Amino acid sequence: MSSKSKELPLDFNAKPIVPTRGVPWAADKWMVRTLLRALNDAPIAIRLWSGETLYWGQSRPEVTLRIRDRRALWQLVFDPDLYFGDAYSTGRLVVEGDLLKFLDLVTRNLPQSNNWLPVLRSVISRTPRSNTLRGSRQNIHHHYDLSNEFYALWLDREYLQYTCAYFPTPTVTLEEAQIAKLHHVCRKLGLKQGHEVVEAGCGWGGLGLFMAKHYGVKVRAYNISHEQIIFAMERAKQEGVEDRLVYIEDDYRNITGTYDIFVSVGMLEHVGVSNYPALGDVIHGSLRESGCGLIHTIGRNRPRSMNAWIEKRIFPGAYPPTLKEMADIFEGHGFSILDVENLRLHYAKTLEHWLQRFNGVEEQVRMMFDDRFVKAWRLYLTGSISAFLLGELQLFQMVFSRDTNNDIPWTREHLYRRCSPLDEASP
Amino acid sequence: MSSKSKELPLDFNAKPIVPTRGVPWAADKWMVRTLLRALNDAPIAIRLWSGETLYWGQSRPEVTLRIRDRRALWQLVFDPDLYFGDAYSTGRLVVEGDLLKFLDLVTRNLPQSNNWLPVLRSVISRTPRSNTLRGSRQNIHHHYDLSNEFYALWLDREYLQYTCAYFPTPTVTLEEAQIAKLHHVCRKLGLKQGHEVVEAGCGWGGLGLFMAKHYGVKVRAYNISHEQIIFAMERAKQEGVEDRLVYIEDDYRNITGTYDIFVSVGMLEHVGVSNYPALGDVIHGSLRESGCGLIHTIGRNRPRSMNAWIEKRIFPGAYPPTLKEMADIFEGHGFSILDVENLRLHYAKTLEHWLQRFNGVEEQVRMMFDDRFVKAWRLYLTGSISAFLLGELQLFQMVFSRDTNNDIPWTREHLYRRCSPLDEASP
Numbered sequence: 086m087s088s089k090s091k092e093l094p095l096d097f098n099a100k101p102i103v104p105t106r107g108v109p110w111a112a113d114k115w116m117v118r119t120l121l122r123a124l125n126d127a128p129i130a131i132r133l134w135s136g137e138t139l140y141w142g143q144s145r146p147e148v149t150l151r152i153r154d155r156r157a158l159w160q161l162v163f164d165p166d167l168y169f170g171d172a173y174s175t176g177r178l179v180v181e182g183d184l185l186k187f188l189d190l191v192t193r194n195l196p197q198s199n200n201w202l203p204v205l206r207s208v209i210s211r212t213p214r215s216n217t218l219r220g221s222r223q224n225i226h227h228h229y230d231l232s233n234e235f236y237a238l239w240l241d242r243e244y245l246q247y248t249c250a251y252f253p254t255p256t257v258t259l260e261e262a263q264i265a266k267l268h269h270v271c272r273k274l275g276l277k278q279g280h281e282v283v284e285a286g287c288g289w290g291g292l293g294l295f296m297a298k299h300y301g302v303k304v305r306a307y308n309i310s311h312e313q314i315i316f317a318m319e320r321a322k323q324e325g326v327e328d329r330l331v332y333i334e335d336d337y338r339n340i341t342g343t344y345d346i347f348v349s350v351g352m353l354e355h356v357g358v359s360n361y362p363a364l365g366d367v368i369h370g371s372l373r374e375s376g377c378g379l380i381h382t383i384g385r386n387r388p389r390s391m392n393a394w395i396e397k398r399i400f401p402g403a404y405p406p407t408l409k410e411m412a413d414i415f416e417g418h419g420f421s422i423l424d425v426e427n428l429r430l431h432y433a434k435t436l437e438h439w440l441q442r443f444n445g446v447e448e449q450v451r452m453m454f455d456d457r458f459v460k461a462w463r464l465y466l467t468g469s470i471s472a473f474l475l476g477e478l479q480l481f482q483m484v485f486s487r488d489t490n491n492d493i494p495w496t497r498e499h500l501y502r503r504c505s506p507l508d509e510a511s512p
Numbered sequence: 513m514s515s516k517s518k519e520l521p522l523d524f525n526a527k528p529i530v531p532t533r534g535v536p537w538a539a540d541k542w543m544v545r546t547l548l549r550a551l552n553d554a555p556i557a558i559r560l561w562s563g564e565t566l567y568w569g570q571s572r573p574e575v576t577l578r579i580r581d582r583r584a585l586w587q588l589v590f591d592p593d594l595y596f597g598d599a600y601s602t603g604r605l606v607v608e609g610d611l612l613k614f615l616d617l618v619t620r621n622l623p624q625s626n627n628w629l630p631v632l633r634s635v636i637s638r639t640p641r642s643n644t645l646r647g648s649r650q651n652i653h654h655h656y657d658l659s660n661e662f663y664a665l666w667l668d669r670e671y672l673q674y675t676c677a678y679f680p681t682p683t684v685t686l687e688e689a690q691i692a693k694l695h696h697v698c699r700k701l702g703l704k705q706g707h708e709v710v711e712a713g714c715g716w717g718g719l720g721l722f723m724a725k726h727y728g729v730k731v732r733a734y735n736i737s738h739e740q741i742i743f744a745m746e747r748a749k750q751e752g753v754e755d756r757l758v759y760i761e762d763d764y765r766n767i768t769g770t771y772d773i774f775v776s777v778g779m780l781e782h783v784g785v786s787n788y789p790a791l792g793d794v795i796h797g798s799l800r801e802s803g804c805g806l807i808h809t810i811g812r813n814r815p816r817s818m819n820a821w822i823e824k825r826i827f828p829g830a831y832p833p834t835l836k837e838m839a840d841i842f843e844g845h846g847f848s849i850l851d852v853e854n855l856r857l858h859y860a861k862t863l864e865h866w867l868q869r870f871n872g873v874e875e876q877v878r879m880m881f882d883d884r885f886v887k888a889w890r891l892y893l894t895g896s897i898s899a900f901l902l903g904e905l906q907l908f909q910m911v912f913s914r915d916t917n918n919d920i921p922w923t924r925e926h927l928y929r930r931c932s933p934l935d936e937a938s939p
Contacts, residue, residue: 386842419813422835
């Protein structure tokens with residue numbers, strides 16, 4: 086199945102780039118100065134379409150931003166969060182030097198600036214797209230139905246985990262780290278043979294498959310991405326576990342039945358804060374008295390919208406919550422939070438692996454989509470590494486049970502009993 | 513130093529008990545029926561002053577509540593949370609049978625009842641006493657300055673830890689479990705020789721002493737309990753670590769200096785939610801860029817005041833927060849929550865040890881104070897066991913760092929590397 090025929094996932098106007106000619110105006114240079122001041126005079130030089138390079142910093146510039154047309158420059162001043170990504174993807178902006186270094190410098194310096202630009206930036210208020218039953222379908226289709234082949238090019242080979250891995254040590258491979266993550270989640274949940282598990286948002290079904298194969302549990306997994314569900318069902322059949330592994334193309338709000346375990350890895354980012362009490366109701370309705378649950382999600386230390394460009398072009402409707410916001414899932418029914426682990430640096434490491442593999446298959450991706458897509462995704466992956474390294478994003482794994490459940494692990498020592506979660510395949 | 517001369521810590525009116533005589537009125541029996549209905553017809557019998565026992569349950573009653581005078585009965589109906597404790601301490605109410613069983617039955621059944629009594633109970637709104645600088649001093653004095661001798665009778669011998677212990681397995685002794693707790697805290701903080709530590713609310717100085725002795729750090733510990741500070745300073749001198757262990761009789765709000773480590777074990781319960789942003793400011797002002805902190809506190813799954821009697825007679829000003837409420841400490845300065853562990857059942861176990869020891873020294877305590885005091889404290893310890901066992905109270909250990917700090921442990925495996933934290937005395 087090729088995706089070449091599909092509608093391009095990046096729906097912005099793809100006008101051919103017409104570089105500006107002629108010498109920059111005085112107003113252009115004023116704009117450049119405004120940008121550089123807003124960046125606290127970080128060691129970034131700006132080269133305009135004329136070849137003229139502007140830089141007022143003290144030390145040598147570490148990276149150069151080439152601006153190839155006037156419109157890109159002015160849009161960047163007006164709304165850098167949104168327009169940088171579009172202009173970068175279409176080649177109207179070019180970063181000469183290390184993209185990660187450039188993004189680090191911008192992220193570190195922009196909020197500290199007392200220039201008026203960050204103020205302008207902060208008043209552009211943004212609301213993520215709505216996550217109604219219908220809105221969620223459109224939002225999820227936008228990203229996850231890009232093409233299974235595309236994701237298979239650069240995710241881990243066995244379980245296609247498009248979520249943060251767990252690296253027992255920083256040097257293990259991505260494949261090992263994703264298997265370690267799956268074990269880590271299963272151990273936190275205290276899975277036992279015969280347990281009935283419901284999974285909300287199951288991606289390509291890797292976790293469900295792993296639990297059914299290695300922990301002998303029965304899984305009912307929900308997802309609204311059509312392509313992912315088809316893939317997951319095929320895989321379950323191939324692996325001969327379709328008797329204890331059911332994939333359902335439906336919204337988490339339509340979960341039925343009662344279970345020993347509730348698990349959701351990488352879905353909460355797409356739920357929307359206003360739906361957290363409803364998610365709490367779903368968990369309350371589906372978890373048995375002695376049940377236990379785990380939510381794995383990207384989060385924040387303080388409330389802030391997703392980067393505007395990421396929300397618009399990559400992840401419509403996405404919002405990474407704070408722990409305080411997540412409390413709305415649990416407090417209504419008095420769920421007891423047993424364990425929270427922050428795996429922020431593990432996500433930076435996971436993304437580094439993904440980016441390296443993505444760069445290795447760049448040509449194939451360009452054939453599948455186009456050059457704009459390659460640039461946009463490189464920016465998204467690199468920007469995410471930067472956000473996790475700089476503490477702009479967190480990764481929370483949260484284990485919970487009903488408040489009256491005393492059949493909970495006495496300590497967390499069992500999570501670490503073996504030297505590495507990779508040493509064995511089942512509990 | 514004896515405490516016999518002190519003002520009695522339980523300041524309620526100590527009128528001699530005058531049991532009611534004569535047959536109960538119809539109104540008395542109506543009150544009893546109201547009580548039993550509110551308890552969902554739990555297997556509790558009520559015996560009145562006349563000897564008459566009232567019980568309408570199906571199964572055999574498991575415990576009997578003796579009510580020795582009319583006023584106690586009527587007060588109990590009006591405000592059980594507040595008056596049960598007073599009437600129990602003065603002997604106007606007597607629980608015949610297992611007190612823990614009785615409290616479990618009440619806690620389990622009262623909230624499920626559709627009788628009007630729990631509604632009345634919930635509309636009696638209560639505000640904990642204020643924790644201004646002066647209010648905190650009075651509140652802390654009330655409880656912690658009772659007498660060092662009293663606490664030494666039943667806390668662990670070596671470190672006088674009046675906070676939840678950590679039981680690597682449920683069968684270790686209280687002394688072992690408190691040492692394991694101290695190691696657990698030190699490991700979570702990643703203590704290294706030479707680190708400078710500030711401790712907010714240091715009790716009798718056990719944690720500071722342990723850190724200075726076994727981890728080679730320098731500690732500055734704050735506490736507003738005069739008796740505790742005197743005790744801690746003596747002890748530091750005896751142990752020969754006064755050069756790296758300073759105890760200061762002052763409020764956490766007056767902490768000065770900058771540190772590698774901020775730690776607070778069992779103080780947050782006395783801070784008051786309205787002061788959490790101020791506590792966040794103190795942490796922000798005192799923690800270095802690469803610093804790390806830990807807060808250990810009793811908490812809740814959903815916001816609710818402390819039991820009225822405990823707040824009035826035992827812990828004035830106390831309030832156990834939810835994780836959501838605790839976010840007010842961290843979000844203002846963007847602190848990153850790295851790890852949350854809920855040790856609820858460890859606190860039930862700790863309290864069981866304390867109660868057992870307390871019962872063993874009952875006569876000595878009665879000599880120090882009086883019988884009312886013994887009964888009140890037995891009720892407080894037993895009620896706390898019940899609250900932790902039933903999930904009414906939680907125990908959160910929360911580790912945090914600045915959001916930009918990447919010098920954090922890669923996993924939590926080091927916390928569990930040895931079979932037991934008791935196997936070794938230093939890192």
